[in-house]
Amino acid sequence: MIIEIDFNSDEALYLQLRNQIIIGIATSKIRIGEELPSVRQLADDIGINMHTVNKAYTVLKQEGFVKVDRRRGAVIAIDVDKIEAIEELRRDLKVLLARSSCKNISREEVHALIDEVYENYGGLD
DSSP, X not given: OOOOOOTTSSSOHHHHHHHHHHXXXXXXXXXXXXXXXXXXXXXXXXXXXXXXXXXXXXXXXXXXXXXXXXXXXXXXXXXXXXXXXXXXXXXXXXXXHXXXXXXXOOHHHHHHXXXXXXXXXXXXX
């Protein structure tokens, strides 16, 4: 993992570190389940205070990008509950969409129905 910190930037160091880790996740340079370096190790590697790294990790945890495990340290875990919920929904949709296809219900009709149902929940976009 390559972290680039701009010591001349007005942006706080912990935010730069947080952003670099999020970019790493988004670009698949850091993967779900991967352990981040220890606070001490990362602080030494990039030449910043351990408290700064700890603050970045804390923010990442609060935002649902990292889970802290006592044995493994900070681990990339992007909203695990949501990922599991999506997989469950995918399994259910396979059957529902297969049934719809057998009844000649079009993709457009399915999309319109989803939009109609979601409107009842308000603000879940």
